[in-house]
Amino acid sequence: xxxxxxxxxxxxxxxxxxRSVRPSRPLPKAALYSKPVVPLKWWQRLNPARLxxxxxxxxxxxxxxxxxxxxxxxxxxxxxxxxxxxxxYYVRDLPNPRKLTERPNVESTKILDRNGKSLxxxxxxENRTLVTSDKISTFVKQATVSLEDxxxxxxxxxxxxxxARAVICRLPIxxxxxxxGGSTITQQYVRNAQLVSKAQTASRKxxxxxxxxxxxxxxxxxxxxTGYLNEIPYGANAYGIEAAAQTYxxxxxxxxxxxxxxxxxxxxxxxxxxxPFGNNLPALFERKKFVLDRMVKTGDISQADADxxxxxxxxxxxxxxxxxxxxxxxxxxxxxxQQLINFISGDxxxxxxxxxxxxxxxxxxxxLDTQNLASGILSSMGPAAVSKYQASNAxxxxxxxxxxxxxxxxxxxxxxxxxxxxxxxxxxxxxPGSSFKPxxxxxxxxxxxxxxxxxxxxxxxxxxxxxxxxxxxxxxxxPVTNRNALSRSLNIPAVKNLYLAGIGQSIATAKRLGINTLxxxxxxYGLSLVLGSGEVEPVEMAGxxxxxxxxxxxxxxRPILKIERGGQVIKDYTQDQPSKAVEPEVAYQISSILSxxxxxxxxxxxxxxxTLGPDRPVAAKSGTTQSDRDAxxxxxxxxxxxxxxxxxxxxxxxxIKGADGSVVAAPIxxxxxxxxxxxxxxxxxxxxxxxxxxxxDRLSGKLPTDQSPPDQLITDVFAPWQIPTTSxxxxxxxxxxxxxGKLATDLTPPEDVVVKYFCxxxxxxxxxxxxxxxxxxxxxxxGCTDNPPTSSDDVHTDxxxxxxxxxxxxxxxxxxxxxxxxxxxxxxxxITKVEFxxxxxxxxxxxxxxxxxxxxxxxxxxxxxxxxxxxxxxxGLTQHDQxxxxxxxxxxxxxxxxxxxxxxxxxxxxxxxxxxxAWQNPANSDVTTAIVTQTGPGGSSEHTVAVTPNSPxxxxxxxxxxxxxxxxxxxxxxGVDGTPSATFSEKLT
Numbered sequence: 001x002x003x004x005x006x007x008x009x010x011x012x013x014x015x016x017x018x019r020s021v022r023p024s025r026p027l028p029k030a031a032l033y034s035k036p037v038v039p040l041k042w043w044q045r046l047n048p049a050r051l052x053x054x055x056x057x058x059x060x061x062x063x064x065x066x067x068x069x070x071x072x073x074x075x076x077x078x079x080x081x082x083x084x085x086x087x088x089y090y091v092r093d094l095p096n097p098r099k100l101t102e103r104p105n106v107e108s109t110k111i112l113d114r115n116g117k118s119l120x121x122x123x124x125x126e127n128r129t130l131v132t133s134d135k136i137s138t139f140v141k142q143a144t145v146s147l148e149d150x151x152x153x154x155x156x157x158x159x160x161x162x163x164a165r166a167v168i169c170r171l172p173i174x175x176x177x178x179x180x181g182g183s184t185i186t187q188q189y190v191r192n193a194q195l196v197s198k199a200q201t202a203s204r205k206x207x208x209x210x211x212x213x214x215x216x217x218x219x220x221x222x223x224x225x226t227g228y229l230n231e232i233p234y235g236a237n238a239y240g241i242e243a244a245a246q247t248y249x250x251x252x253x254x255x256x257x258x259x260x261x262x263x264x265x266x267x268x269x270x271x272x273x274x275x276p277f278g279n280n281l282p283a284l285f286e287r288k289k290f291v292l293d294r295m296v297k298t299g300d301i302s303q304a305d306a307d308x309x310x311x312x313x314x315x316x317x318x319x320x321x322x323x324x325x326x327x328x329x330x331x332x333x334x335x336x337x338q339q340l341i342n343f344i345s346g347d348x349x350x351x352x353x354x355x356x357x358x359x360x361x362x363x364x365x366x367x368l369d370t371q372n373l374a375s376g377i378l379s380s381m382g383p384a385a386v387s388k389y390q391a392s393n394a395x396x397x398x399x400x401x402x403x404x405x406x407x408x409x410x411x412x413x414x415x416x417x418x419x420x421x422x423x424x425x426x427x428x429x430x431x432p433g434s435s436f437k438p439x440x441x442x443x444x445x446x447x448x449x450x451x452x453x454x455x456x457x458x459x460x461x462x463x464x465x466x467x468x469x470x471x472x473x474x475x476x477x478x479p480v481t482n483r484n485a486l487s488r489s490l491n492i493p494a495v496k497n498l499y500l501a502g503i504g505q506s507i508a509t510a511k512r513l514g515i516n517t518l519x520x521x522x523x524x525y526g527l528s529l530v531l532g533s534g535e536v537e538p539v540e541m542a543g544x545x546x547x548x549x550x551x552x553x554x555x556x557x558r559p560i561l562k563i564e565r566g567g568q569v570i571k572d573y574t575q576d577q578p579s580k581a582v583e584p585e586v587a588y589q590i591s592s593i594l595s596x597x598x599x600x601x602x603x604x605x606x607x608x609x610x611t612l613g614p615d616r617p618v619a620a621k622s623g624t625t626q627s628d629r630d631a632x633x634x635x636x637x638x639x640x641x642x643x644x645x646x647x648x649x650x651x652x653x654x655x656i657k658g659a660d661g662s663v664v665a666a667p668i669x670x671x672x673x674x675x676x677x678x679x680x681x682x683x684x685x686x687x688x689x690x691x692x693x694x695x696x697d698r699l700s701g702k703l704p705t706d707q708s709p710p711d712q713l714i715t716d717v718f719a720p721w722q723i724p725t726t727s728x729x730x731x732x733x734x735x736x737x738x739x740x741g742k743l744a745t746d747l748t749p750p751e752d753v754v755v756k757y758f759c760x761x762x763x764x765x766x767x768x769x770x771x772x773x774x775x776x777x778x779x780x781x782x783g784c785t786d787n788p789p790t791s792s793d794d795v796h797t798d799x800x801x802x803x804x805x806x807x808x809x810x811x812x813x814x815x816x817x818x819x820x821x822x823x824x825x826x827x828x829x830x831i832t833k834v835e836f837x838x839x840x841x842x843x844x845x846x847x848x849x850x851x852x853x854x855x856x857x858x859x860x861x862x863x864x865x866x867x868x869x870x871x872x873x874x875x876g877l878t879q880h881d882q883x884x885x886x887x888x889x890x891x892x893x894x895x896x897x898x899x900x901x902x903x904x905x906x907x908x909x910x911x912x913x914x915x916x917x918a919w920q921n922p923a924n925s926d927v928t929t930a931i932v933t934q935t936g937p938g939g940s941s942e943h944t945v946a947v948t949p950n951s952p953x954x955x956x957x958x959x960x961x962x963x964x965x966x967x968x969x970x971x972x973x974x975g976v977d978g979t980p981s982a983t984f985s986e987k988l989t
Contacts, residue, residue, distance in 0.1 A: 109340070109360040111333055113368040114405070114561060120333045122237060122356045129242040133226040135254045136241055139261035141225055142300040147265050147291050149185040150298055152225070157186045157216035158209050186212040189228040192353065229253075232268045233352055235275030236334075248276050250322040258305060259312035262291040270348045272341055276314070276321045278334055279411070279424040282651075285316045323416035329371050331411030331424040335539075336364055336559050343563070343571065361564040365405030370398060370676065374408040377672050382413040385668060386646055389659035391631070394646040395425040396672060397539045401546035401641050404514075404555025404578070409539065425645055426538045429517055433532035433661065434489045435541065435623030435632045438548065438590050439510040440530045441486050441494075443501040445586045446509075447721050451500070453483040453589050454694075454716035455701055457493035458763055460774040464527055469495050472624075472660070478778050479699060479761075483592075483716060487599035489622070491531060496764055496771075498530040506530070512581035513544035513554050532625055538632075538643040545634050546641035548594075548619070551686055552587035553578040584688045585719035591685040592717055594619035594635070609666035610635065612673060617684045620669070622661030627654045631664035638683045640676060644669040687717075694718045699761055699784075700730035707733045709757045732758045737793040739876070747796040749876035760786035795875060802827035802879045804834065804871035807944075808929075809975025814888030815857045820977045822931075822942075823851045823881070825871040837868040849940040850933060860887040888974060895978035896922040898930070898953070898968045903986050913961060913988045918954040919968055921947045922978065927970040931977070932957065936964035963987045 109122040145152045151159055183191070190211040215224060234244035244264050245253040256264070266287035267274045274284045292306040301309075313320055327333060337355070340362065344351040374396040382394045398408040411424030444451040459477040461468070469491045471477075477490065485493035498506055503522035506529065510518060518525075518534045525534050539557060547554035555578045563571040582590075593599065595618055597611045604610060610620040610633070620635030631646040644665040648655070655664070695715045697708040701724060704713050708728045735744040736756045744753045761784060763775035779785060808822040809815050823846075825831045835845040836853045838860070844853050851869075868882040898919040905915050921927055930953050932943045937960055947953040947970060964987075969980040 109355055109358055109362065111336060112361065112363050113329075113366045113371075114364065115368065116363070117368050119328045119364070119366065119368075122337065128230070128239040129246070130230050130240065131226075131242045131253055133222050135252065136226065136229055137254055137256040137261055139258045140229065140241055140253060140256055140264065142295055142298075143258075143261045143265035143291050144229065145185070145225070146294040146298040146300055148188070148268075150294075152185050153221055155184060157184060157212035157214075159184050183208070184212065185228050186215055186224050189224055189231060190215055191350075192228075192231045233271045233349070233356070234264060234267045235271035236277045237356070239356075246322075248321045257309075257312070258292075258301065259288075259309040259314065262295070262309060263288045263314055265291050268349065271352050272334065272338055273348070275334065276319070277330065277422045279331075279427055281319050281423060282316060285314070285319070288315075321422070327415070329366055329368070329375075329409065330415045330422070331426060332364070332366055332371070332406070332409040332559070335409060335424060335427055336362065339559055340563070359565055360570070363561045363564070365400075365403075365407065365558050365561055366409070367407045370408040371410070373675055374398060374410045374672055377668060377675065378410050378413050381668050381671060385664065386413070389631075389646070389655045389664050390648075391646050391655045391659065391664065392648045392650075393421075393423075393425060394644065394665070394668060395538055396668065397426045397542045397643045398672075398676070399539070399542040399546045399557070399641045401549035401636060401638060402555075403574075404543055404546065404558040405561070406539065406557060406559045407640065409559075423649065425647075426643075429535035429537060430630050430645060430647070431532045431534070431625040432536050432541060432632055432634075433623030433625045433630060434491075434494070435621050435634045435661065436510070436532045436534070436536070437486055437489070437494045437530055437623075438594065438621055439513065439515070439544070440498045440501055440506045441482060441593075442548075442582050442586050442590050443506045443509040444482075444497045445589055445719070445722070446583060448505075449501060450722075451482060451497070452716065452718055452722035453481065453593055454696055454698070454714055454718075455482050456480065456699060457482060457485055457496050458771075458775045458778065459485065459490050459492050460778050462492055462496070462774055463770045464495060464499070465770070467495075467527055469528075469531065478782065481698065481714065481716070483596065484599050484602075486593050486621075487596055488603040494530045495527050498527055500764065503527070503529055507534075509582065510544065512579075513547040514557060514581075515540050515544050532623055532630075538645045541632070541634050542641050542643035545619075545621075545636050545643070547581045548587045548590045549636040549638050549641050549685070550578070550587075551584045551688075552580055552582040553584075554581040583719070584686075585691055588685060588687055588691065589717060589719070591619045591636075594621050595685070604662055608662065609633075609670040610662060612670070612677070616677065616682055618673065619685070620666070622666055624660035628657060628659045629654050631655065631659055631661040633661045633665040633669040635669060635673065637673075637677065638685060639680060640673075642669055642672060642676075644672070688719075690720050691717050692720075692723060694723055696724060697728040697731065699759055700728040702729065703727045705731075707731045707757075709733075712757075730759045730761060732788060734758065734788050736789065737796065740793050740795050742789045742794065743792045745793045745796065747798065747801070747877065748793045749796065749878070752796070752876055756788075758786060758788040759784045796877055800827075800829060800873070800875055801877045802829070802831055802871040802873045804869055804879050804881045806867065806869050806881050806883050808971055808977065809867070809883060809885050811883035811885070813885055813973070813975040815860070815885045815974060815976055816888035817858075817894055817976065818854055818856050819894065819975065821853045821855060821867055821869065822977075823869045823871070825851050825869075827871070827873055827879075829873040829875050829877070831871055832874050833872040835870045835872070837866075837870070839865055840868070850942055857887055860885075862887055885975070888976075894976035895927045895949075895970050895972050897979040897981050898922065898970060900952075901968065901981060901984065903966070903984060905986055905988055914956050914958050915964070915986050915988060916954065916956050917966065917968070918952060919981075921949060921951050921953050921970055926973045927978070928973050929971045930955075931969050931971065933967045933969075933980075934959070934964055935966075937962040959988055961988050 111119040111121065113119055187208050191208050229241040231240060233239050236247055238244040238247040241253045241264065245251055245256055249256065249260055263284065266284060272278060273280055274287060276284065289310050292309055295301045296303050296306045340355050341348060341351045344354050378394055378396055386392060386394055393412050395412060396408060396410045397406070399405065400407055409426045411426040412421045414421045456479045459480050461476060471491050480490060480493060482497070503525060507518050507520065507522065515536050517536050517540060543557045556576060558573050558576065560573050562569055562573060597606065600610065610622065612618045618635055618637050620633060623632035624630070629647060629652060632644065634643045636642065646665045693715055695704065695713055696702060697704045698712045698714050703724055703726065705728050708731050734756055735753050737744045737748045738752045738754055761775065761779055763771040765771040802825055804823055804825040806821065806823050809819060821836055823834055825834055833845055833847050834851040836843050843855060846853060864884050864886055866882055866884055868880055870878050870880040872878050898921055900920040902918045903915060917932065921930065927947055927949050930945050930947045932955055934941050934943065934957060943955055943957060945953060945955045963985060965983050965985045967980045967983050970978045
């Protein structure tokens with residue numbers, strides 16, 4: 001076996017002294033005697049390409065610690081040189097840390113109303129009181145250190161771990177999120193005191209670090225902490241801990257207890273957001289709890305102390321702070337302040353400092369006279385109005401529809417003294433109840449849909465899939481138009497319209513109108529969105545309704561008109577242009593519906609607080625959330641849009657049952673609108689030229705035909721894309737016999753004929769049984785069926801009609817004096833009446849036999865007259881007969897009575913029995929007929945016998961046993977009856 005030869009380690013052959021790799025076989029002799037390697041210079045040894053472990057090599061990489069330390073040392077040296085250069089560059093511009101407490105000259109930011117009246121000034125230095133360390137409560141120091149810089153007493157001015165964390169969390173690996181700041185209390189102190197005017201950049205951060213280290217060498221920790229507490233902003237123009245203690249609690253900083261100290265320590269992170277005079281008290285008190293928990297963690301207090309302080313004043317249950325008496329329109333001022341901070345952008349805390357020292361002159365949209373009107377009405381009406389319904393607060397917001405400018409904002413009844421009075425409910429997120437419905441109907445009226453104000457929605461019990469809404473009164477109205485459904489605030493039609501319009505599209509409509517608090521996830525709301533389940537701000541609602549008032553053109557809310565500094569305009573918001581949120585036709589339809597007092601009257605009455613009288617067009621909608629937590633009224637004219645909210649300071653606390661917006665918020669809204677519009681011109685809503693009034697059939701929603709019921713025809717205002725082009729295909733008009741329920745015929749008595757409309761209806765979604773079945777149930781219950789009769793009346797037929805003949809007078813005869821019209825009705829059904837007509841004029845009737853009528857010929861006109869007799873039976877069928885007579889002279893008067901009447905009963909025996917009657921006929925007329933009238937058992941009947949003048953006459957009458965009465969009269973050839981004989985009786989046995 002050949003011996004392996006070892007390579008000698010030599011500085012000449014191995015200048016970096018890298019351990020050689022033992023070869024797997026003996027090296028060739030040529031390798032041992034090749035050209036020697038020239039030693040590398042030091043700069044060649046440091047060549048990064050040479051030291052790069054990933055470079056392409058022609059020889060095995062040889063590692064050594066010497067190489068590593070050379071590389072690290074060189075890198076550190078370069079880094080130190082860069083740091084030194086940067087330090088030398090930036091330190092020349094740094095302020096003197098020994099002059100840390102010297103205050104720079106700053107100019108306040110002034111807030112004005114639209115007419116130049118002063119509202120407030122934001123400034124840093126004027127409301128600051130410097131105090132020494134012994135004048136500051138220990139609780140304040142502990143709370144501030146535990147929250148802002150737990151290692152304050154141990155670090156040299158900077159927190160390396162915090163800086164590293166802040167840098168790393170800004171890298172893409174963290175998504176650019178900043179989960180924690182890297183600034184110590186010392187850094188914040190020097191930043192606020194000497195670097196506040198510089199932009200937030202990497203160079204400013206480096207200056208901040210350098211100054212912080214220098215300050216730590218000059219001042220003690222207690223001096224730094226005291227300076228910091230004297231410097232930082234606490235909101236509401238309170239700079240420094242002493243000003244904050246006096247502003248919020250009316251006491252010195254040395255007297256602050258643990259609860260108060262923790263509250264103040266929570267504010268500086270975002271002074272405007274967490275301001276006790278602002279709109280975010282719940283968030284402030286959550287942060288207060290966090291401060292107390294941090295103090296427990298750092299060992300400053302016990303858990304028992306923290307728990308007691310969480311419940312102590314101030315707290316969510318008792319947010320009592322010292323009242324502010326120096327503010328004009330305070331809610332609006334702080335609302336504007338937040339807008340200005342957003343305008344400055346960047347770090348909120350730095351933005352607040354910049355704002356207070358920027359010297360801005362801010363002209364706002366507020367009209368102080370309108371603001372004072374709203375504040376006065378809320379102060380005078382509010383306490384009594386809200387307490388009556390177990391509410392505790394209210395707000396008013398007014399917006400100019402033409403510009404979006406906020407004219408008034410009163411966020412609570414009493415900013416200074418009422419509980420949570422400093423909460424601005426005008427910008428609070430609250431559920432709007434039914435006042436959200438117009439956004440849904442506006443979506444459904446748009447060009448992408450087929451609905452219009454006259455479209456029918458069925459207000460019937462409907463299951464929307466584990467969701468069964470009810471109307472406020474628990475009743476259902478059946479088919480109602482969208483106009484009536486929205487005006488009367490019916491819930492089920494509103495939910496159906498949201499389903500048809502789409503939740504996402506309805507949210508998009510609301511957002512275009514300025515409702516920005518809703519998220520874009522329809523699933524997070526569901527169909528209850530139309531009933532107000534999504535939270536919105538009253539100021540947004542006023543701005544959104546202003547979009548309807550402005551013909552669908554919406555302006556972004558404009559609380560600020562312009563921002564100036566040094567006489568130059570920095571930002572002019574009056575140049576902003578409106579955008580189209582909804583079609584002008586749709587905006588007009590919503591305005592028309594909400595101003596239709598007749599449409600809302602069935603629910604709200606004709607005299608309600610949602611109208612300003614017949615001479616002032618005004619649109620309004622009330623809203624009430626579930627369990628009566630919030631009551632709203634939002635309304636507008638073309639000149640102003642106003643939102644009024646009434647409710648409780650405590651979230652989810654309910655008012656009394658029935659405290660809806662129309663009775664709680666509407667009176668306040670009505671009072672403000674009445675006072676504001678007093679003396680102003682009456683302006684109607686602008687109607688687009690292409691809109692038309694169209695009459696349609698209500699159930700079909702189409703153009704009417706002769707089959708459409710007159711009481712189902714309605715007229716409404718239509719946009720061009722909404723006008724129907726097809727005709728009513730729902731109704732069928734038929735004549736129905738009421739006796740049989742079948743189709744009437746010519747024989748059906750007119751009084752038995754009714755016109756009945758049959759309809760074939762379906763729900764809005766016929767394929768969905770949950771929608772279709774309730775509609776069909778309503779149709780059956782209300783006689784709206786698509787199954788009209790197909791057979792005809794089989795009772796009123798010729799076979800069942802009566803018969804009748806006029807036996808006297810004879811057609812063509814002369815009549816004079818009093819004559820008798822004698823008829824003989826008959827038929828299968830009982831005769832109920834014989835009605836007599838002369839020349840088509842009713843002259844009387846007979847309801848029992850004899851079916852005669854006496855009439856004075858003197859009442860006849862000269863010449864011919866037509867006598868008609870109409871027989872009626874118990875089926876209502878009729879038949880008639882008629883004769884023509886001529887009016888005679890007096891000489892043609894009727895014959896006299898018969899004489900010498902003899903009546904003899906027949907012999908006894910089985911029936912029939914008979915009576916024989918004989919008489920003498922008169923001689924004064926050409927008598928032709930004798931009429932014997934028999935009345936007795938079985939009713940009345942007449943018997944006739946031919947006779948001649950001045951001759952005897954007789955007749956035998958057969959009948960059943962009983963007593964009968966008889967009369968005899970004779971008739972001449974002219975049909976004129978003579979005088980009847982006296983009545984006589986005979987008993988037949």
